[in-house]
Amino acid sequence: MTAIKLALLGLLLAVAIVFPHLFGNATVTLVAFFALLYATMASAWNILAGYTGYYSLGHAAFFGIGGYAMAILCQDYTIQGGYGAFYLLPVCGLIAAAFAVPLGIITLRTRRHVFVVLTIAMLFIGQLLAFNLLGLTSGSNGMILPLPPWIGAAYNIPFYYTALALLVLTMSTSFWIRRSRFGLSLMAIRDDEDRAAGLGINTWLHKLIAFVVPAFFLGMVGATYFYFQGQIEPQFAFNPLDDLAMALMSFSGGLGTVLGPVLGGLLIEGAQQYFALTSGVGGNYLILYGALFLAVILLMPRGIIPTIAAIWSSYREKRNDQQASASPGEASNSEALGVAEGTSR
Amino acid sequence: MLLNWDLISGAVVLGIFTGGIYALMASGLTLTFGVMDVINVAQGALVILGAYLSYAVEQHLHIDIFLSLLITMPAMFLIGMLLEVAFIRPLKHERTVFSILVTFAIALVIEGILGKIFTTNFVQLGANAWYVNQSFKIGGTYVGYIYLFGFVLAAVLLAGLYLLLYRTRFGFALRATVENRTAAQLIGIDVERVSAITFGIGVSLAAAGGMAFGATQTFDPGSHYDLISRLLAIIILGGMGSLAGAMIASIFMLVVFNVTSVVYSPTWGTVVFFVLLSVVLLVRPQGFLGRAEARRQ
Numbered sequence: 007m008t009a010i011k012l013a014l015l016g017l018l019l020a021v022a023i024v025f026p027h028l029f030g031n032a033t034v035t036l037v038a039f040f041a042l043l044y045a046t047m048a049s050a051w052n053i054l055a056g057y058t059g060y061y062s063l064g065h066a067a068f069f070g071i072g073g074y075a076m077a078i079l080c081q082d083y084t085i086q087g088g089y090g091a092f093y094l095l096p097v098c099g100l101i102a103a104a105f106a107v108p109l110g111i112i113t114l115r116t117r118r119h120v121f122v123v124l125t126i127a128m129l130f131i132g133q134l135l136a137f138n139l140l141g142l143t144s145g146s147n148g149m150i151l152p153l154p155p156w157i158g159a160a161y162n163i164p165f166y167y168t169a170l171a172l173l174v175l176t177m178s179t180s181f182w183i184r185r186s187r188f189g190l191s192l193m194a195i196r197d198d199e200d201r202a203a204g205l206g207i208n209t210w211l212h213k214l215i216a217f218v219v220p221a222f223f224l225g226m227v228g229a230t231y232f233y234f235q236g237q238i239e240p241q242f243a244f245n246p247l248d249d250l251a252m253a254l255m256s257f258s259g260g261l262g263t264v265l266g267p268v269l270g271g272l273l274i275e276g277a278q279q280y281f282a283l284t285s286g287v288g289g290n291y292l293i294l295y296g297a298l299f300l301a302v303i304l305l306m307p308r309g310i311i312p313t314i315a316a317i318w319s320s321y322r323e324k325r326n327d328q329q330a331s332a333s334p335g336e337a338s339n340s341e342a343l344g345v346a347e348g349t350s351r
Numbered sequence: 352m353l354l355n356w357d358l359i360s361g362a363v364v365l366g367i368f369t370g371g372i373y374a375l376m377a378s379g380l381t382l383t384f385g386v387m388d389v390i391n392v393a394q395g396a397l398v399i400l401g402a403y404l405s406y407a408v409e410q411h412l413h414i415d416i417f418l419s420l421l422i423t424m425p426a427m428f429l430i431g432m433l434l435e436v437a438f439i440r441p442l443k444h445e446r447t448v449f450s451i452l453v454t455f456a457i458a459l460v461i462e463g464i465l466g467k468i469f470t471t472n473f474v475q476l477g478a479n480a481w482y483v484n485q486s487f488k489i490g491g492t493y494v495g496y497i498y499l500f501g502f503v504l505a506a507v508l509l510a511g512l513y514l515l516l517y518r519t520r521f522g523f524a525l526r527a528t529v530e531n532r533t534a535a536q537l538i539g540i541d542v543e544r545v546s547a548i549t550f551g552i553g554v555s556l557a558a559a560g561g562m563a564f565g566a567t568q569t570f571d572p573g574s575h576y577d578l579i580s581r582l583l584a585i586i587i588l589g590g591m592g593s594l595a596g597a598m599i600a601s602i603f604m605l606v607v608f609n610v611t612s613v614v615y616s617p618t619w620g621t622v623v624f625f626v627l628l629s630v631v632l633l634v635r636p637q638g639f640l641g642r643a644e645a646r647r648q
Contacts, residue, residue, distance in 0.1 A: 061448050061451075063451070063455075112629055112632075112633065115632070115633060115636055116632065116636050118447060118448070119390055119447045119448065119451070119591070120587060120591070120632075120636065122390075122448065122451055123390070123583045123584075123587050124587070124629075124632065126580055126583060127580060127583070127584055127625055127628065127629075130576075130577075130580040130621075130625070131622060131625045131626075134618075134621055134622050134625075135622065137618065138618045138619060138622065246576055250452075250455055250456075250459070253452060254452075257452065290463070290467075291463070292459050292460070292462055292463030292466065293459075293460050293463035293464060293467075295456075295459055295463075296456040296457065296458075296459035296460035296463065297456075297460060299452070299453075299455075299456035299459075300438065300453060300456045300457070300460075303449060303452055303453055303456070304438070304441055304453075307444075307449070
């Protein structure tokens with residue numbers, strides 16, 4: 007079973023790798039690039055929200071911090087646009103993670119809704135600081151990032167592969183965490199934090215790590231995003247819509263699963279970019295987005311992947327039942343076994 | 352820096368007046384949380400919606416903005432009840448967290464609709480009303496009459512809310528639901544009806560707050576992000592579900608904001624407040640008057 011899954015994933019990865027060579031159209035690769043980036047963000051967000059049960063609506067702050075780290079590093083060390091700038095991504099991720107440590111220590115003192123609200127405050131403090139620390143961020147004027155030398159349709163390709171690499175990295179981490187003892191501890195915290203602490207799990211450290219790891223990935227995603235855009239401004243770096251996007255994608259795909267947030271990210275961001283490119287109307291996009299979110303939460307509160315899984319397993323159960331009733335010999339056999347077991351006890 | 356006490360006392364007075372207006376918006380939010388365990392992130396967008404309704408009434412019917420409340424508050428009460436029945440009531444498990452997501456989506460839809468109808472240009476209410484343009488001297492500074500009137504409006508409505516909560520049968524039912532939802536249900540209180548009405552009251556208070564907000568500053572459909580972050584900070588600081596806490600925290604926040612603005616710089620007012628909020632929560636995670644629920648799971 008896992009071999010089949012691995013083969014499928016390998017096939018998907020191969021398709022993703024050759025994708026820009028099959029569809030060289032700049033619009034298609036642009037949509038694909040954004041879809042991969044947002045899938046990465048949702049996958050990272052899911053490590054904290056899905057496994058640990060702490061719904062942060064402020065992690066987009068680390069996306070912004072990563073972006074500003076990229077802009078400031080490029081400016082201070084006069085780094086030219088090109089492949090070299092991609093080497094800065096881990097540095098930007100580490101800077102974002104470094105910010106996440108004290109912020110995590112403060113916000114994780116609270117739980118549930120107070121935590122959600124504190125993380126929202128964290129996002130807005132970040133935005134206000136980006137607006138006001140003129141010496142560092144140039145405030146509302148924004149900053150210019152170095153211009154990559156690639157022209158036309160070729161511009162998207164390096165970014166596409168960077169986003170793909172980030173997605174693979176984040177998904178592998180997410181998969182590893184879910185399978186590890188560490189991940190089990192996180193899920194224990196999600197289910198009952200006090201009991202988890204009682205069982206000897208260092209909940210403080212586990213939660214902090216689950217808070218900082220997504221910040222690392224989001225910092226790298228932010229750096230890639232704003233390197234691609236060529237400029238960064240506070241309202242786009244610290245955007246509450248990005249937090250909502252990560253939550254929406256994770257919830258619609260299936261919170262707490264490895265594949266769900268990725269699927270949600272690819273589908274929703276792909277559709278949204280497509281709408282934005284074809285219709286290009288601001289108000290409509292907000293209404294569509296909000297309505298879609300409402301529909302998903304009210305109709306499929308457990309997400310696409312868990313809902314489909316539930317339908318699939320109930321279908322298999324039904325089929326098994328039908329097979330069982332279709333062959334009475336087997337049924338009576340198992341009945342006989344049941345009786346035998348009952349008597350032997 | 353030389354401290355000018357006239358300026359500071361003026362900032363304190365202005366902070367108390369605007370704090371009253373914020374208390375109006377925050378009271379609905381904290382009441383809804385207390386009764387239903389629901390955090391209405393759309394409260395900011397509903398405040399802006401109320402402001403735009405007053406704007407439409409003022410522009411098309413030429414009615415004074417304070418009188419427009421007689422139309423907008425009942426309308427918003429109905430909108431609130433509808434929202435509760437359609438979107439909040441179906442939420443069964445993990446209610447608080449899901450309510451944040453659902454109401455965030457509602458806020459986006461409201462923002463999108465307002466953007467389509469009223470465009471994204473900034474507007475202000477009562478541009479021709481005398482109380483918006485004239486001011487009076489208090490301490491050493493001038494304060495617009497609208498701030499005083501907004502504060503009086505807030506005081507009247509909050510007093511009305513107090514009477515409703517503590518002197519009527521519905522108020523008893525509501526407070527019983529805050530204390531213990533299941534027990535209230537067991538003694539025969541229709542908590543779903545109480546919830547819908549509470550949500551309606553919260554939203555209609557948002558409409559009144561929106562009118563005062565829209566008359567004291569310009570706004571556009573996107574103004575709700577800034578507003579909701581402040582309102583959430585206020586109810587967290589005051590203690591989730593505590594009405595008195597929300598009022599104290601509103602005034603505390605706006606006084607801090609205004610004093611920082613005159614002493615240092617307006618752009619840092621909000622940052623100073625958020626930093627103070629974080630400090631308070633580190634010491635007291637449940638806020639000023641909240642019960643120690645913030646750390647309960």
